[in-house]
Amino acid sequence: MPSLNLQCSSSSASKLPVPFFGTALVVLLSCASLASSCTEQEKSSLIDFRDGLSQEGNGGLNMSWANSTDCCQWEGVNCGNGGVVTEVLLPSKGLKGRIPPSLSNLTGLLHLNLSCNSLYGSLPAELVFSSSITILDVSFNHLSGPLQEHQSPISGLPLKVLNISSNFFTGQLPSTTLQVMNNLVALNASNNSFTGPLPSSICINAPSLAMLNLCLNDFSGTISPEFGNCSKLTVLKAGRNNLTGGLPHEMFNATSLEHLSFPNNNLQGALDGSSLVKLSNLIFLDLGSNGLEGEMPDSIGQLGRLEELHLDNNLMIGELPSALSNCRSLKYITLRNNSFVGDLSRVNFTQMDLRTADFSLNKFSGRIPESIYACSNLIALRLAYNNFQGQFSPRIANLRSLSFLSVANNSFTDITDALQNLNRCKNLTSLLIGSNFKGETIPQNAAIDGFQNLRVLTIDTCPLVGTIPLWLSKLTKLEILDLSYNHLTGTIPSWINRLELLFFLDISSNRLTGDIPPELMEMPMLQSDKNAAKLDMKFLELPVFWTQSRQYRLLNAFPNVLNLCNNSLTGIIPQGIGQLKVLNVLNFSTNSLSGEIPPQICNLTNLQTLDLSNNQLTGELPSALRNLHFLSWFNVSNNDLEGPVPSGGQFNTFTNSSYIGNSKLCGPMLSVHCGSLEAPSASMKRRHKTLLAVVFGVIFGGLAALSLLACFLIARLVYDDHTENLVPLHRR
Known part of the structure; x- marks a missing residue:
């Protein structure tokens, strides 16, 4: 689904976040030259608005709007x-406060734009039902409550463009309000919490309506x-409603309809071909993520004119019609x-100007259609999770734009x-x-070249044999590398840290x-978040x-x-x-690592996952682990x-399963508590044996001069037995 454009831009005076606006974006106003100063009444209305803003959210109007x-x-x-x-045009000014009804006293006001601020409270009915305003844009604020219903009889309001998107409005769109907007050309009420049925009679009241955006709400019921x-x-x-x-x-x-x-x-049911064909002007069709069934109609x-077709995440079946080629x-x-089947070669892609194609998670079979290699402007192609087979055609190099x-x-x-x-697709x-190439050997050929722009490479779950190949070290722009679930052998190469952008x-x-090579601890992207500035910030052509x-x-x-x-x-x-x-995420589990857990691991304060299970680690858990918040x-x-x-902190949430299989660990969440009756540790036993050996050596040597020393040592041993648990356990 294309972007809903739910963003604010300080450079735009009017914020109607819809990519296709049709006739609603015609120039409705022209700027006339100033002939004289504004009236005191109008100044008073503007001052009322200014004074209602908070001190920290007045956008500098206290200075620029001087009395x-x-x-x-x-x-x-x-x-x-x-x-x-x-005109009052104040988008993206950081304004915070309420919108006063007194703005409606500006009897000549044609265009009011307060979008992309932090205004709250209700939208005054006096502005919605103004006898002068033709464009009203309060999108991207914190306005709330229901829209006011119109009480007194009125008709022919001049309002042509109403944008109330991206607020917190609730309730139904009042029918009495829509009935009086006879000149409405565009209504954007998206990204709120409106409920009830879609306002289907709106076109009867506003016959010139060209754009209606009601997405991202809680509308329900059927489409009228x-x-x-x-x-x-x-x-x-x-x-994104509940239709x-x-x-x-x-x-x-x-x-x-174009969009x-x-x-x-x-939504359910099948696409009716005899109805669909009536929309000959359609450019954009998105019925994705519903419950549509049946086949794609011929x-x-x-x-x-169709440029975009979104039918993803439905229950559709059958082969694709060859008529799609048209x-x-x-x-x-x-x-x-979906559950589409058959050979994708039924569709001739030769004459299409495809840029993005996603056929994944279906039941297509056969080879990749040769005709798709004629789409030289193709940027993104996903065929994952199907039944395609065979080898890649050399013609794939014709996809010069493939990323x-x-x-x-x-x-x-x-x-x-x-x-x-x-690797001949230079823009990949x-x-x-x-999950291909079952049981094959990963090529070690150092002559494999290309892929100079590759940022993501996943060759997981094949399972491939061989060692991690040296040619990977040439992928200097690589950020993500996944070779998991293979049968690779040998050691981890020390050159991995030369992939300076690798963070996954x-x-x-x-x-x-x-x-584990110490060079792996020198991966630049994992050492400092300042290095993230080196990464390419472009969006992926398709989501991963x-x-x-x-x-x-x-x-x-x-x-x-x-x-x-x-x-x-x-x-x-x-x-x-x-x-x-x-x-x-740090996961060293299920290996044969030994030694103690280094205390330096406590420096990894951004860790969300730490798994060292199923190894042969010894010693105590560093107490500073509790700082990994x-x-x-x-x-x-x-x-x-x-x-x-x-x-x-977080450690109070981890259960016994995080520690099971370590019989010498103790703690409140374990069956073994760290109390004075607990069995002495191995280090404590060694101390006792050493001291007793000295004592017995003194006694059996018959050296009277040393007997006093023996008594002292015994006394000291008894003292240690009683005081050992007074020493903080993590210091042992």
Whole structure:
């Protein structure tokens, strides 16, 4: 789904966050030259607004709106002939306070823009029902409550553009209010908490309505057939609501529609081809994330102007109609997560101007269609989680603009040939090819070149054999590398720290051996958050679905990860681990690591996950671990640790399962409490044995001169037995 453009920009005077605005963006006002100063009444109304703002949220109006000056010269105020105030334009000024009804006393006001501020309270009915205002924009504020209903009879209000989006309005859109807006051209009420049915009769009252945006609310019920009466309507958006039922046939009588968007609702039924074909002007169709069933109708091919088609996350079935080939204007298509089947080659992509195509999570089979290689402007292609097979065609190099490619979880073969073909796509930044190439050998050929722009590489779950190849060290722009769940052997190469932008490394669940190289503790992106400024901040062309419920559109939104778990690594945890101060996830579990947990690990104050379980670690848990305030997952189970477990903060939330398999650990959440009756530690036993050996040596040596010393040592031993538990346990 395209961006809802729910952002504020200080450079824009009018904030109607809709990409397709149609005739609502025609110039409604012209600026007249100033002929004289504003009246005292108008100045008083503006001063009333200024004085109602908080001191810290007046946007500097206390200075620029001085009582002694002509209000026609004030910032954001424009006047027409006779000194009549015609515009008050104060978007993105940091204003905080209420909107006073006295602004309606500006009887010549045509355009009021208070968008992108922090104004709160209700929207005065006097402004909504003004006899002069033609454009009213209060979007992106903190306004709340229901919209006022109009009580007295009135008709023919001049209001043409009403933007109340991105506030906290509640209740239904009052029918009596909409009935008097006969000249309305555009209404944006998106991103609020409106309830009830969609205001389907709005076009009867406002026959010139061209744009209606009601998305991101709590509207419910079915879509009324009355929307078919909207003969001038070009944009209809009602996504992310609670709408049910099917798409009524009558709605397709609104033949001027260019943008039809109902994603993320509970719509059901099938797409009726005979109705759909009526929308011959349609450019944008989004019915994603509903419960639509049935096949894609052949008549889709008659929508010659269609540029974007979103049918993802539905229950649609069958083969794609070959008539889809006729949609030559199509630039964006997503059919992700349906049950489409068959050979994608039924569709001829040759004449399309495709930029983004997502066919993932379906049941397509066969080879990648050769015709898709004719789409030289294709930027993003996702074919993941299907039944595609075979090798990559050398023609894939024709996709000169290709930046994002995901073909994971299919049955592709010959990884060496695949990489040699793909590295000719010089603009590739994201390459996800895991769960293919079953049991093959990862190529070691140092001559593999290209991929100079690659930022994401995932070759997981194949399972490939071989060692981590040296050619990866050439991918100097790499930020994310996932080689997990393979059968890779050998050691972790020390050159990984030369990948200066790498902040996500997952080489878990392989058969790697040897020590953790100390060079791994020198990964620049994990040492300082200042290095994040070096990352490319561009959005990904398609979101990366890391799990079913988690997706990312920005790479720097990924956590900083070092995952080496489930290998056969030996040796100690390097003390240099404390340098990785921006690490979020550290997982060294299920290896054969030994030695103590270095106290430097407590420097990783950004950690959210720390898993050292299933190793051979000894010693005590560093008490400073309690300073890891963001920790939500902690596991040191199945080691040989001793002493007390940390307490306080996050550690009060971790249960016995985080420590199980360490019989010498004690703490309030464990079955073993750190009390005076607990068995002496191994170090304490060693002390006792040493002291007793001295005593017995003195006695059996018969040296009377040393007997006093023996008594002293025995006395000292008894004292230690009683006072050992007075010493803080973490100091032992």
